[in-house]
Amino acid sequence: MSIGLFRAPTPVNEPVRTYAPGSPERASLKAELARQSGLEVEAAPIVAGRPVHTGDTSPMVMPHDHRHRLGVFHKASAAEVHAAIDAAQAARPEWAALPWEERASVFLRAAALLRGPWRDRLNAATMLGQSKTAHQAEIDAACELIDFWSFNVQYLTEIMADQPLSPTGTWNRVEYRPLDGFVFAVSPFNFTSIAGNLPTAPALIGNTVVWKPASTSVLSGHVIMELLHEAGLPPGVINFLPGSGPAVGDPVLADSRLAGVHFTGSTDVFHGVWRTVGENIARYHQYPRLVGETGGKDFVFVHQSADVDTVVTALLRGAFEFQGQKCSAASRAYVPDTLWPKIRAGLGDGLAQIQMGDVADFRNFMGAVIDARSYAKLTGAVNEAKASVGKGVQEVLGGEHDDARGWFLGPSVIVATDPRYRTMCEELFGPVLTIYVYPAAEYAQTLDLCDSTSPYGLTGAVFARDRRAAHQALVRLRHAAGNFYVNDKPTGAVVGQQPFGGTRASGTNDKAGSAQNLGRWISARTIKETFDPPRRFSYPFMDEE
Template sequence: MVNACPVIPKPQNSPFVSFAKGTKERDLLQREIERSRSKKHLDSSAIPLWINGPVVTGTKRYCIVPHNLKQGLGLYSVASEYHVARAVETVLAARDRWVQAPWFMRFHIFRKAARLIETKYLIPLVTAVMEDYSKNAFEAFIDVQELIDFLNFNVYFAYELYSKQPDSNADTFNMINYSPHEGFIFAVSPNNFIAINGNLCTAPLIMGNVVIAKPSSDVVYSFNMFLNILIEAGLPRDVLAVLYGDSKVIGEMLLDHPMLAGVHFTGGTDTFNAMNRTVGQNIEKYKNYPKIVGETGGKDPIVVYDDHDPLQTATAIVVGGFGAQGRKCSATSRVYMTQGMLVRVLPHLKKYLGMIKVGDVADFRNYMGAIINEREFKKINEYINRAHLDKDAKSILSGKVGFASNGYFIPPTIILTTNPDYVTVREEIFGPVVTIVTIPEERFEKEVLDICDRTSPYALTGAVHTGDVLKFCEALQKLRYAVGNFYDDRTTAAMVNAQPFSGGRKSGTNSKVGWWPNLMNWVNMQTVCLRLSKTTFPPACVDPE
């Protein structure tokens, strides 16, 4: 047994890499993309499940590249009910040994994984994210950068959490024992961020839990690379199981298991609602009440007052609305301003739309890539096509796809309307579509915050553009339940340990990912009291006979 109290140093956010033309990093990235594309992925063995080691199954599916449907990233194995049952059995059998490992040795694994990503695997993982998620080099890098930060800071937050202890006194020595949960955590991740895919499973692991992960089938290739990095960093083979395939088959079995201890989720609102209903219906069979932690969607607004710089507003709309094709739950999707402000903002927006090129992310002239899959591609186009026919959509501005494409490309699109209840203002689209609502000048300041508050069921991010501090404070107060992350510029780009990220209402359980409160969901706290003096009886206030 190691008799030491190691100190975990406070990390810094991982340094930014620009991949600008002429840099060494650009050259390395282009070479890695060429190497990856020259590889015959379909001739390679299928990406396996992970259940105490790789498991290749008989049923396999293709890893699709959204910006080039003729180019594949290989095959991946699909789990059956047998594999789900085996995964549960495996991680539960590993639990006691994982719990008993010294906390600092557990932490070391994830700090080492972060360092491996930041050095040895930075270029390969950025490349994998570009191909898997169809992100440009900037968007792919900041995604990987956030993954590094999640690993480093969650270790530090866990260390600080363990250090938070109650007072002791002359008669008692008191402590809180932060144990992992009794059972397994089910991590269900989305198809838009490698950082989220990594964090959903590793946050509970860092706190000593065992985890079964179900990554999105759209991004198996990059997740498998991250998994291999964890194993190289020293993660025991049996404390994390990874299942690919049918969400319904996997989800129904795991949510039905009596040892389900928690769910760590990011994805669609309907799916999260269904999971909560299932857990509620099964509540009698669980050994403990499962922790249900989730982030779903957003319909993120910018409220623009007339005193704001129109160029800055246009820039915030374009960066927040079209970065990563608008496939961020924090993406700007509705904007409120007066007609007079629109006249000043519109020339800048038109200029930006003319600058944005859409296409293969390996072409560094392209700002936008493709939509992740055919289903989402069709859904987004349905909203755009409807707007072209609706009288409430007064005007539609859009960019252009740069070439005859073989991918799920949609140009950046801006819809102008005077109807604050128009469908693209209310519903989450999850694509490169921003709707600008103009409100008459005489009603704007009186009505805009109430309109913004009531229009959407979501409450994730938002921004207010004004140079008037009193107007900003009024918005901060009125939108306190409508916005989980409140900004004065764009609605995106939260950084770990700087802007803890999450929201309420139908955006999720507001657990503040990227800060210590999220980790509180993955511990079971036990109070321990050791007395330094003997208990006596009777108390002095009781007179003897």
Template sequence: MRSLFVLQRRTVAQLAHFQPPKHVKNEAVKAFGKADQLDWDLLKSELFSLSDTATKVPLVIGDKEFYDRDLAKQTNPGNHQQVIAEYALANEKDVKSAIEAAQSAKKDWINASFDDRAAIFYKAADLISTKYRYRILAATMLGQGKNVYQAEIDAVAELADFLRFNVKYAHQLYNTQPPESTDGVWNRVEYRPLEGFVYAVTPFNFTAIAGNLVGAPALMGNTVVWKPSQYAILSNYTLMQIFKEAGLPDGVINFIPGDPVKITSGVLSDPNFNALHFTGSTKVFGDLWANIANNTASGKYKDFPRIVGETGGKNFHLVDKSANIQHSVLSTIRGAFEYQGQKCSATSRLYVDAKVWPEFKKQLVEKTNDIVPTNTSATNGLHQFMGPVIHENSYKKLSTAIDQIEVDPELTLLAGGLHNDSEGYFVKPTVVETKNATHPFMSTEFFGPLLTVYVYEDLDQVLQQIDSTTKYGLTGSVFASDRKIIRKVQEQLRYSAGNFYINDKSTGAVVGQQPFGGSRMSGTNDKAGSASILSRFVTPRAIKENFYEISDYKYPSNYQ
């Protein structure tokens, strides 16, 4: 049956060259306003369903699901007594099996037509935006502590956008062909999948990122071993089920939760490892890079592995005296405290011109103090702006830093400063001012709702400090109405941010509009949401076909 399926796909590919739908557009974000009662009812139904009993999550390797392994639990970070999933943990044998399944599936998947592969991911996007919309919303809210709007823009809109726009970008890449051929010659380029398998290590904070990290290489004909975050198991398994329902063949993506060190050790020791697709901490990414480099130097791999990663950020807002103060304040609150500051692009450094600081401070403190973190997946918290931080380690890191403010003479607490973990991991949005532009709070990534402010008088000096204070280069914003200031900041901070915003917050890149990624220690800047990242998961072959025949080995210049 399998051989017949492969034959049918090849036949279709020979009959026509198909064009993907021309009008791919961003998935509309549901507002979940007061009038949207049906949306609320459907969401609540899924929340109750997923809260009623813990979901049993297996390993998914090839055509099999494995439940009979050591188990771990995923809890609701807003109510850490609530277990929402019990999931199987992959052992060393499972890692090997996942690699074998990926290699076996590659034999057919590499020969599947692009049209077949594209149709699967188009179907998955439609399932996400229709049949499974409220389920994946609920899973993301319960497991990752998002409010409904943050879950909607992530687990539905951005996820569907990645899957659809990737097809558009892949088609563009495949159509990038040599512009010239001499008479009697046809030049063309084949964009082959990588020869080995791809290892995808996905984060807790965006369900969409998880989908893109596994979906992008798979679309290009690769097979994937997927290690999901232990704090996003429920939503990620839901996504795996959606891929299967959409028609993804067995073994193309293999889902193996478990100990990250053990799984990674098994994956990176395999000679067929060919690419890392990673989102997570800078430290972990650096360690993986070193491990891969050492293995490459020792000749372990068949190929030089591709390393694609997006890591951390210490992202800035710069507010000039010509800025609209209210807009700048509200944008900063959104940038710093949406999803509890747990976005790699979240605003965590704020530089404000001294001339407007008094009014800016007044509005910032007033608005920040209005925010109360709540269990956003509970009935009484569904409408709240902020939820819990993701886990105990994050809570401890943030609470320790916040407690240091009181005893640090270079820091002044302006708002927040409270935290409580008795029921969930709740941290009040906190704003602190420093007189030291190079204070550790201006360079340390806390990955939470902690914003540090520096009030400046000399723009040239503060631009130098913004550029040099941290090792990151992910996102940043300037707020100003003076075009000379905007131009100056944009040019002098050219390498300080891979995504630079003018009069907008440092978060919220949209697939198809702002390709996302940063350099320096923020990652490889391969720009998710663009054709650029897809090019990392193919290995082109130039093909020259000659139609003329020669009659002599000599050239005219060889004769007198």
């Protein structure tokens, strides 16, 4: 029981380390990269705190050197899924009964460990297993995950402090309970921080979780589980189930005790989850909470008053950092014909300077795309665009590719003459930017075109020095992006500063990194206590004159 009204430590965004030449953090991270490169890790499902070696294994490789095995992971089957659900249910009463500050302490300790001795380990695992550069790993696996664990505690205290009015003689209060069942967390490969937040945000409230990581990021997920164990997370609170989507997802969604789904991934997969939950709705003990952040076809809209250098920098960073494998990555741009010659020249210069290769070589701006399937899809789109010059495409800049050693696709810029060319509309999830050059005089009409071209509504940006133009974009594109940027690239949301999420085909917009998301894992109970209750049933109006 709690015997005080405790105030959690005030969260502060974790400073981003630079890893500049000669810095101690650079030397330390390089040493950890070398150490992990020489290991072969055996990861496995973790059920009730114990690893389960199923014998059905899959290799973990470096995307930028796919002949280099980082280890193997054992894949979960239906048997491990059922055991994990049972473990989550068994752990739930004791975990939910813990005072909130005890649960919070686990994740605050996890943040402190990641801030210190675990930082290099998780960053290196992310770099090697997901082909992130040092900077991309730092802002993701270290800083953002530290922020999630720190700020979520603050959000929980704010939520619990929201209490109703109590008239004289009455005490009204609200309990913020966990859901009545288990939560299924499904995380993507591209952000280690998301993988860490999806299971732990519900767990902070008192929920227990079954977590399926992406098969291409099991290594970093394995490290997160070890870190949480070190931080004191009790067995069974989060159960880790790497494996195929159907092998894990089908039995989870069929279980009547499902209380919620915390999902980040493709729109098509989330459609399938929602459909399955709908089909099973009568068998669940409660209506499951569905929280999903899905795809994006994120735009940069350039007004003729924009500064060319800032536009070029935003496009190069927004489209090609982490090989464009961000749901927020700039993947389509609208550029006025008055600025296009200068912007094209700047892009050409930038593409020529971008280096791509092994992320352990800190001179490289890009690594490899995540796997062979992604490589085939992306190179197919680039080659199709090259073959479509004169038929909806004006030219293709860059686009060199080679998979002999790693799945490398260089930064690719498709200049489309058809504003609804395929790569202006469809999410590719890679280093492919499509640009439509519009008549500067048709700014308003082209804003409407941007709004209607894609089914997504995740992130977008407008570049304009003319304030009227910027405001016009804010109004006309109000529902085209859940995170909107003015004179900045559409990537890089920070916990506590830009709560993240979108609508339309981009998800439920429950804003990761905010109290809004945390509230989805709460089932509130209102309590009314009357100190002097009435002692007869009749009311004064019933008395005789």
